């Protein structure tokens with residue numbers, strides 16, 4: 001099933017973002033560290049190419065550490081761009097953010113106000129990031145895509161503002177393998193996907209690329225050779241079963 005998901009509020013948010021970019025100084029783009037390339041929204045690149053950018057590799061606690069380090073180096077070396085890594089254990093503080101901003105030669109002073117857009121795909125952790133930076137709950141969060149529906153301007157310091165934005169997809173997902181990865185990490189509303197299909201895609205993908213991590217996480221000692229064996233191991237470790245002990249593949253997907 002081809003995946004496409006671009007509800008009306010995202011279309012509206014895209015238009016508003018174009019206006020917002022004209023009066024902002026910086027874009028903070030959150031990418032899911034489990035799939036940084038798939039989670040780069042091409043619309044965002046086209047909306048504000050001239051603005052300095054901080055990439056935040058979010059949910060690093062769920063991602064492969066070495067791969068995250070390679071992406072960090074890749075973004076850091078780009079002109080007018082830098083990168084931060086965020087995880088549950090090590091969220092970005094206001095101090096970390098301000099240091100990154102100064103590094104990009106953006107001056108924070110009492111004379112001029114600065115506005116920073118926090119943007120990215122749905123469910124990547126934008127609102128959580130803002131709450132951590134502010135040290136209090138100022139934005140609504142939740143573990144499903146499209147929680148934030150409208151822009152919200154938040155004062156961080158005197159003269160420094162953050163704008164939380166709705167998670168944005170783009171109208172045509174040309175790269176369907178990337179779209180499947182986004183579905184697997186919870187970017188796309190489950191009414192727009194076939195969850196069973198995504199569960200099998202994820203099982204095959206992780207078997208090919210992350211067998212070691214799978215075995216560690218689910219305490220598997222035997223060799224995992226097929227996606228069926230993998231799903232069975234996850235169901236055993238997580239109790240993802242229906243009545244009659246039949247494996248519930250969709251629950252297994254939620255457990256990754």
Ligand SMILES: Nc1nc2c(ncn2[C@@H]2O[C@H](COP(=O)(O)OP(=O)(O)OP(=O)(O)O)[C@@H](O)[C@H]2O)c(=O)[nH]1
Pocket residue numbers: 058059060061062086087088121122123124125126127128129140141142143144145146147148149165166167168
């Ligand atoms: N494991 C992990 N979960 C995180 C992290 N940051 C955020 N989350 C979780 O990810 C889910 C989505 O967080 P939100 O902050 O609502 O994401 P958002 O990008 O604002 O989502 P939308 O507004 O729907 O676009 C929540 O359940 C958060 O607790 C992280 O660093 N690690």
Ligand SMILES: [Mg+2]
Pocket residue numbers: 126127128140141147148164165166167
């Ligand atoms: Mg949000």
